[in-house]
Amino acid sequence: MHIRFIKPAETHALRQQVLRPGQPLEEMEWSKDRASGNFHLGVQEEEDLIAIASFFRERNEFLRGWIQYRLRGMATAPRHQGKGFGTRLLQFGMGHLRDMKADLLWCNARENAVGFYARAGFKGEGQTFLIEGIGIHHLMYHRL
Numbered sequence: 359m360h361i362r363f364i365k366p367a368e369t370h371a372l373r374q375q376v377l378r379p380g381q382p383l384e385e386m387e388w389s390k391d392r393a394s395g396n397f398h399l400g401v402q403e404e405e406d407l408i409a410i411a412s413f414f415r416e417r418n419e420f421l422r423g424w425i426q427y428r429l430r431g432m433a434t435a436p437r438h439q440g441k442g443f444g445t446r447l448l449q450f451g452m453g454h455l456r457d458m459k460a461d462l463l464w465c466n467a468r469e470n471a472v473g474f475y476a477r478a479g480f481k482g483e484g485q486t487f488l489i490e491g492i493g494i495h496h497l498m499y500h501r502l
């Protein structure tokens with residue numbers, strides 16, 4: 359397996375399969391995907407992309423940090439979950455962000471993924487909240 363920078367369009371299939379089942383593929387392109395400073399990473403296993411994560415230059419008003427990035431669209435293909443790929447992808451992304459002198463990574467973590475982020479060293483902030491159509495989320499962050 360290896361980790362590489364991927365194009366926004368390469369995220370679409372896994373976003374749909376893992377994060378937005380039932381939604382059309384055309385809706386898997388998100389508005390900030392191609393904005394300057396944002397980047398996408400994937401875990402490549404032979405022919406297949408098996409995990410993805412997107413990193414957006416975006417501030418969260420509840421958190422301190424000069425150069426904040428937001429983690430979005432973190433997903434591992436179902437049959438590869440729990441094998442450490444998500445963690446390796448996250449670590450690679452945070453290494454790159456440190457090289458870029460970013461000082462904070464945050465995300466709105468789905469309730470089911472809070473444990474995953476906590477193991478990776480993220481801390482929770484504030485109350486949980488509902489994102490319509492997706493479920494309960496918790497703001498989490500990791501200083502870099």
Ligand SMILES: CC(C)(COP(=O)(O)OP(=O)(O)OC[C@H]1O[C@@H](n2cnc3c(N)ncnc32)[C@H](O)[C@@H]1OP(=O)(O)O)[C@@H](O)C(=O)NCCC(=O)NCCS
Nearest residue numbers: 432433434439440441442443444445467468470471473474
């Ligand atoms: C959450 C997700 C991205 C994690 O990726 P992954 O490749 O399965 O994660 P890893 O295998 O690196 O897991 C690392 C550790 O976290 C644990 N873990 C993984 N998913 C977990 C979860 N949902 N809750 C609690 N712990 C979890 C693993 O058991 C592992 O623990 P260990 O190191 O003690 O063995 C993946 O499970 C996924 O795509 N889930 C569905 C989509 C989703 O919820 N994405 C997050 C949106 S905010």
